[in-house]
Amino acid sequence: xxxxxKIIFHKWGATGIGVYVPGTxxxxxxxxxxxxxxxxxxxxxxxxxxxxxxxxxVGVFDPVDDSFQTFGSATGTYDYSGIAMSxxxxxxxxxxxxxxxGAVHLLNSGDRFSAxxxxxxxxFAESDEDVTITTKDAGAFAVRxxxxxxxxxxxxxxxxxxxxxxxxxxxxxxxxxxxVFAPFKETKVGVFNPASRSKxxxxxxxxxxxxxxxxxxxxxxxxxxxxxxxxxxxRIGIFDPSTNAYSEVTITVTQTSSIFKGNGALATNxxxxxxxxxxxxxxxxxxxxxxxxxxxxxxxxxxxxxxxxACAANSGNLVYLAPWHANVIIAYDPTTDSFSNIDxxxxxxxxxxxxxxxxxxxxKIIFHKWGATGIGVYVPGTxxxxxxxxxxxxxxxxxxxxxxxxxxxxxxxxxVGVFDPVDDSFQTFGSATGTYDYSGIAMSxxxxxxxxxxxxxxxGAVHLLNSGDRFSAxxxxxxxxFAESDEDVTITTKDAGAFAVRxxxxxxxxxxxxxxxxxxxxxxxxxxxxxxxxxxxVFAPFKETKVGVFNPASRSKxxxxxxxxxxxxxxxxxxxxxxxxxxxxxxxxxxxRIGIFDPSTNAYSEVTITVTQTSSIFKGNGALATNxxxxxxxxxxxxxxxxxxxxxxxxxxxxxxxxxxxxxxxxACAANSGNLVYLAPWHANVIIAYDPTTDSFSNIDxxxxxxxxxxxxxxxxxxxxKI
Numbered sequence: 001x002x003x004x005x006k007i008i009f010h011k012w013g014a015t016g017i018g019v020y021v022p023g024t025x026x027x028x029x030x031x032x033x034x035x036x037x038x039x040x041x042x043x044x045x046x047x048x049x050x051x052x053x054x055x056x057x058v059g060v061f062d063p064v065d066d067s068f069q070t071f072g073s074a075t076g077t078y079d080y081s082g083i084a085m086s087x088x089x090x091x092x093x094x095x096x097x098x099x100x101x102g103a104v105h106l107l108n109s110g111d112r113f114s115a116x117x118x119x120x121x122x123x124f125a126e127s128d129e130d131v132t133i134t135t136k137d138a139g140a141f142a143v144r145x146x147x148x149x150x151x152x153x154x155x156x157x158x159x160x161x162x163x164x165x166x167x168x169x170x171x172x173x174x175x176x177x178x179x180v181f182a183p184f185k186e187t188k189v190g191v192f193n194p195a196s197r198s199k200x201x202x203x204x205x206x207x208x209x210x211x212x213x214x215x216x217x218x219x220x221x222x223x224x225x226x227x228x229x230x231x232x233x234x235r236i237g238i239f240d241p242s243t244n245a246y247s248e249v250t251i252t253v254t255q256t257s258s259i260f261k262g263n264g265a266l267a268t269n270x271x272x273x274x275x276x277x278x279x280x281x282x283x284x285x286x287x288x289x290x291x292x293x294x295x296x297x298x299x300x301x302x303x304x305x306x307x308x309x310a311c312a313a314n315s316g317n318l319v320y321l322a323p324w325h326a327n328v329i330i331a332y333d334p335t336t337d338s339f340s341n342i343d344x345x346x347x348x349x350x351x352x353x354x355x356x357x358x359x360x361x362x363x364k365i366i367f368h369k370w371g372a373t374g375i376g377v378y379v380p381g382t383x384x385x386x387x388x389x390x391x392x393x394x395x396x397x398x399x400x401x402x403x404x405x406x407x408x409x410x411x412x413x414x415x416v417g418v419f420d421p422v423d424d425s426f427q428t429f430g431s432a433t434g435t436y437d438y439s440g441i442a443m444s445x446x447x448x449x450x451x452x453x454x455x456x457x458x459x460g461a462v463h464l465l466n467s468g469d470r471f472s473a474x475x476x477x478x479x480x481x482f483a484e485s486d487e488d489v490t491i492t493t494k495d496a497g498a499f500a501v502r503x504x505x506x507x508x509x510x511x512x513x514x515x516x517x518x519x520x521x522x523x524x525x526x527x528x529x530x531x532x533x534x535x536x537x538v539f540a541p542f543k544e545t546k547v548g549v550f551n552p553a554s555r556s557k558x559x560x561x562x563x564x565x566x567x568x569x570x571x572x573x574x575x576x577x578x579x580x581x582x583x584x585x586x587x588x589x590x591x592x593r594i595g596i597f598d599p600s601t602n603a604y605s606e607v608t609i610t611v612t613q614t615s616s617i618f619k620g621n622g623a624l625a626t627n628x629x630x631x632x633x634x635x636x637x638x639x640x641x642x643x644x645x646x647x648x649x650x651x652x653x654x655x656x657x658x659x660x661x662x663x664x665x666x667x668a669c670a671a672n673s674g675n676l677v678y679l680a681p682w683h684a685n686v687i688i689a690y691d692p693t694t695d696s697f698s699n700i701d702x703x704x705x706x707x708x709x710x711x712x713x714x715x716x717x718x719x720x721x722k723i
Contacts, residue, residue, distance in 0.1 A: 001043070001669050001670060001672040001715070001716055001721070001722075001723055002047065002049065002063035002720050002722040002723070003043065003047050003195075003719010003721070004721045004722055005021075005674075005718070005719075005721010005722060006020065006021055006022075006672075006717065006720055006721050006722005006723050007019075007022065007669060007671065007687075007715050007716075007722060007723000008041065008049045008061055008715060008717070008718055008723055009680050009681070009687075009712035009714075009723065010038040010039075010040065010051050010667070010712055010713050010714045010715065010716070011032060011038055011051070012666070012710055013708055013710030013711055014029065014706055014708065014712055015029065015706070017030040017059075017061050018030075018680075018687075018702075018711070018712055018715075019063070019066055019723070020678070020687055020700060020722065020723040021721070021723075022671060022673075022676065022721060022723065023721065027687065028066075028705070029706060030061075030068060032059075032068050037053065037054065037056060038053065038713060038714075039053075039054045039080060039081050039527075039713055040082045040083050040094075040620075040621065040667075040713065040714050041059075041083065042083045042084065042085050042091060043716050043717070043718065043719065044091065045085075045089040047062075047064070047720075048060050049062075049063060049718060050083065050091055052081070052082060052083045052093050052094075053072075053080060054077075054081070055078055056070070057070035057071060057072050057073050058070060058071055058072045058104055063720050064718075066722075072104070077097070078096050078524075079093075079096060079098040080093035080094055080096055080102050081095075081096035081528065081542070082094035082526070082527060082529040082540070082576070082621075083529065084529040084530055085531055086531060086535055086553075087535040090104065091103070092104075092529070092537050092550065094529040094539050095516075095519075095521065095526065095539075096524060096526065096542075097521070098513075098521070099513075099515070099519075099521045100513040100514055100515050101513075101514040102514070103513075103552075155456075155458040155459075155461075156458055156459040157457070157458050158192060158199070158200035158459060159199065159200060160200050160201070161190075161200045161458075163455070163457040167181075167183075167184060167185060167453060167454065168181035168182055168183060168439060168440070168452050168453060168454065169182055169184040169216045169217065169397075169440060169452070169454065170215075170216065170228075170229070170262070170439065170452060171218055171441065171442040171450070171452040172218040172226050172442055173220070173442040173443060173444060173445070175241070176241055177194060177195055177444060177445045178191050178192065178193050178194075178241060179191070179192045179194065179442045179444065179450050179452075180218060180241070181218070181452050181453075182215045182216065182217055182218040182228045182237075183206045183214050183215055183237070184213060184214065184215060184231075184439070184454075185214075186202075186206065187205060188204055188205065189202060189203045189206070189239045189246050190202055191203065191239075191241075192450065194444040194445075195719070201244075203244045203246050204239070204245070204246025204247075205246070206248075207233060207235060207248060208233065209232040209233050213231065213233075214232060214233050214235075214237065215228035215229055215230065215231055215233075215237050216231035216260070216261050217231075217261065217264060217275075218263060218440070219263055219264035219265065219266055219272050220266065221272060222270045222287070223287065224242070225238055225239065225240050225287065226238070226239040226241070227272050227287065229260050229262065229263065229264055229274050230251060230260050230283070231257075231259060231277075232257050232259070234250060234251050234252070234253050234256070234259070235248045235249060235250050236248065236249045236251060236285055236292065249285075249292065252292070253294065254279060254280065255278045255279045257278065258278045258305065259277060259278060259279045260276055260279060260283050261275060261277035261305075261307070261308050261309070262275045262277075262308045262309030262310065262398075263309050263398065263440075264285075264310055265319045265320075267317065267334040267335075268312070268316075268317045269317070269334050270286070270288065271285060271286050272284075272285040272286075272287065273310050273312075273319045273334065275308060275310040275321050276294075276321075277305050277306060277307065277308065277324065278306075279294065280296060280297060281294035281297055281298075282294065282295050282321065282330075282332060284334065295332065295337070295339075297339075300330050300341045301326040301327070301328055301341075303323075303324070303325035303326040303327070304325055305325045305351075306321065306323075306324060306325065306326045307323060307324050307326060308322055308355050308356065309354070309355060309357055309368070309398070311356070311357040311358055311359050311365065313365070317333050317334065317335045318332065318340075318380070319333075319334065320365050320378070322354040322357040322367050323344065323353050323367075324351070324352060324355075325352070327343065327344060327345040327348075328341040328344060328345075329342040329365075329385070342385060344385050347385060347386070347387050348372055348373070348387060350371055350372065352370055352371030353370065353371055353372040353376070354367035354368055354369065354376055355369075355398065356399055357376075357399075358400060358401050358407050359401070360401060360405065360407065361401065361405045361421075363379070363380055363381065364379055364380075364421045365377070365378040365379075365380065366419055368395075368396040368397075368399045368407075368409050369390060369395050369396055369417075370395065372387065373387065373389055373390075374387040374390050375387070375390060375419050377424060386424075388424050388426060390417075395409070395411065396409035396410055396411065397410045397411075397412045397438060397440065397454075398410040398439070398452075399441065400442065400443050400449060402447070402449065403447040405420075405421070405422070406418050406419060406421070407420075408441065408449050408462060409441075410439070410440060410441045410451050410452075411430075411431075411438060412438065412454075413435040413437060415428035415429060415431050416428060416429055416430045416462060436455045437451075437453070437454060437455060437456040438451035438452055438456060439453075440452035448462065449462040450462075516557075516558035517557065517558055518558050518559070522543065524543045525539075525541075525542060525543055525544045526540055526541060526542055526544055527540055527542040527575065527589075528540040528573075528574065528586075528587070528620070529576055530584050530621075531578070532582055532584060532599040533599070534599055535551070535552060535553055536550065536551050536552075536599060537549070537550045537552065538576060538584045538597055538599070539576070540573045540574065540586045540587070540595075541564045541572050541573055541586070542572065542573060543566075543571055543572075544560075545563060545566065546562055546564060547562050547564070547595070547597045547604050548560055549561065549597075549602075559602075561597065561603070561604050562603070562604020563604070564595060564604070564606075565591060565593060565606060566590075566591065567615070569590065571589065571591075572586070572589065572590060572591050572593075572595065573586035573587055573588065573589050573591075573595055574587050574589035574590075574618070574620065575589075575619065575620045575621040575633075575667070577621055577623065577630050578624065579628070579630060580624065580645070581645065581646075582599060582600070583598050583599070584596070584597040584599070585622065585643065585645065587618050587621065587622055587632050587633075588609060588611070588618050588641070589615075589616065590615050590616070592611050592614070592617070593606045593607060593608050593609065594606065594609060594643055594650065596645075607643075609641070609650040610650070611637050611641075612652075613636045615636065616635045616636045617635065617636060617637045618633055618634055618635055618637060618641050619635035619666050619682075620633045620665070620666045620668065620680065620713065620714050621633075621668065621669075622641075622643075622668055623668040623678075624670055625692040625693075626670070626674075627692050627693050628644070628645065628646065629642055629645075629692050630643040630645065631668050631670075631677045631690060631692065632668070633664075633665040633666060633667050633668040633679050633680065634652075634655065634679075635663050635665065635666065636662065636663060638652075638654060638655060638656060638664075639652035639653045639654040639656075640652065640653050640655060640665075640679065640690060642692065657697075658686055658688050658699045659684040659685070659686055661681075661682070661684040662683055663682045663683045664679065664682060664683065664684045665680055665681060665688070666682040666713050666714065667680040667712070667713060667714030667715055668680065668715070669714070669715040669717055670717065671717055671723070672717040672719060672721050675691050675693045675694075676689045677689065677691075677692065678717075678723050680711075680713065680715040681702065681711050681712060682709070682710060682711060683709045683710070683711075685701065685706075686699040686700060686702060687700040687702060
C-alpha cells in the first residue's frame, strides 16, 4: 500500500505492475517488459515501492506518477524471496538460493548530494571542485584541489501562502509529520507538510488582541495537540491535528500584553510550562483538564521581562526558563511544584539575553544567543554556567536539537548557527535572504529542519543527511562526506568500479551482497521476511527447520531459533507478518499451523489451525489489519484466514461468492488509509478487499484488463493510497 493509498501489485506473470485506486475503484496495469520478476515488495522511506528480484534487477515503482525503473542485478536464478526495511531505511532481501542477504541502501536526498528516482546518487560540485573517491574493495583514487560542500538553507515555497508582516512566531511538529505554525499576526493556524513539500493549509479562526496579535510560541502536548503561548491575549490556542480543529481556552493573568513569550516546555507529568515575560509568574497548563494556574517568581527575580522561552531537561523533571532581563536561570519541577535558581549575574547582566533554550543529549542546557555576547551553557550536574563567545548580536529566534545531537539555531537575519554541546564549538552556514526571515524551527520525521517564516516568503529548510554534520554513513554502509574549506572529500562506495569525476557525477546504486556468519545456503531456505522493533529482520522458514534472524546493525550477524514442524515434503511457511505487539507470524503454506516468533525472548511456537486443504493453503505475506488481526491470503484454501494474535483464535472466511479460481491469491496488504485489506490476485480475476472491522467483502473485477494465471506476487500500499 502506498502512502497515497494506492494498492500496488507486484508483477509476476502479469505483463506489468497492477495499480488499484481505492477511492475510484480504478485498476490499471503499468506495462513493463519481462516476466516472472518480483517475489515481494516494500514501501521505502522515499514512498517508492521497491520490488525484490527473483533473478533479475531490483524494481522501483513510484506511485505518484506510476513510473517504473530498475537497478542492480541478482547474481543468479531464484536469489531472493522477500524484502524488509531496517530501522535505518536500508532494504534487506531474504536469501532463497543466494548465499548472502541482498542489501539496497537508499541514500538520503539533499541539496548537494541527492538520489534520483532510478537509484543513482549524485553529488553536485562547483566548477573548481574535485573529489576523492574511495572504493571499499579496490582502494582509492583522487584528484585534489580541496573540495568544499557548503550546506545551505533551501527555500521551500508554499502553495497558497501569502506573505504578510510578522505572520507566525514559533512552530512544532506533530506525529503525522506536519509542522504547525503559531499565529502571531495571522488569523488562522498555519500548517506545512514537509512530505508534500509545498503543501500549506490554514485552519480555525484566531481571536486576536486589539493590536492584531495573539501567540508567541508552540508546544506539542503528550497527546499530540499543539498549544500556542499566550502573548497578547489571555487565551491558550489549541490545534488538534487529528481533526484539524482549533479551539481556545481563556486564562486568568495579571498582564494584558507580552504575557508569556517563546516556546513552552512539555514537562514529564504532561503539563505545559509557559515562560513568563511581563507576567510575574510562570504559566502551568494541564491539557487533560484545561486547568491553568500561575506560579509566582517574586522570590527569584524582579525583572520587568523575565524569560523568553522554556525547555525541558533531557534527564529528570526540571523545566528551565531562558533568561531575558532576569539575571538568573529559573528551574521548575512540576512534579514537586518547587523552584530553584542559578545566579548568572557574575557572567552577564544585560537585558535581552537569550531567546529560548534546548536540552542537549549530554544534559547540558543550551541558551540561544540574542542580546548576549555568546551561547549560554548550563551544566545541571555541577551548576556551572559559561558563555561561549560568538561575534554579532540579535542573532537567533529559536533552536532545536538535530538527530546528530547538535543544536541548530534559527537566523532572524543572518546565518544558521550550529552549536556542538560535546565540545562547545560553534559554526554557521547559509544565509537568510532578508531581515527578520525566520521565527522558529521544527524537525520533520525525516530529520530535516524547517524554519518558520516571519517575513520570509518561504519555509527555510536545512537537510541533515543521515543525521550527520555535513554528511555521514549509517551502519549499513551509506556514503560519508565531511568537508571543511581546506579538506578533501572521501566518497565510500559499496563496490569497486570506475567513476567519472565531473562538475556533476553519479554513483550507480546496486545490490550489496552481505555475507552472514554461520549461514549455510540450502535449496529454498526461506520465503518472506519482516522487521521487528529492535531492528532485526526475521526470515520465514520455507525448507529451513529453524527461524532465521539477521541483524542489519551488526551487518553479518545471523542466528536461528526454535524447531519448525515441517510437512512430509519438508516445507512449512510462505510469508511473514509483524503483529501489533511485535511478534512475527508465518503464513501456513504446507502445514496446518501458524508459526510465531517472539523477538523479546527469541522463542518460537506454533498454533494448530483447522483448514480444508493440505498443501499451498495460504501463500505470501499476510496483512496486519487495523483491529490487530492478521489476514492470510488464500491460495488453494477457499477462504481467507483470519488470525487473532491476542487469543490465538483462527477462522476462515469463504470467498466462494467472489471467485472460483483454483489458486486465489498470493500475498495481502493493508490499505494506507482505512480498514481494508487487499488480496493480490494469483489466478483470480478480481481484487478482493476485506474489512475485518465489519467482517465484509468487496471485489474489483479486473478481467477486462487481464485474465492470465499467476498474475501478481504480493502487493503494497503507497503513500498516495494506491495499491
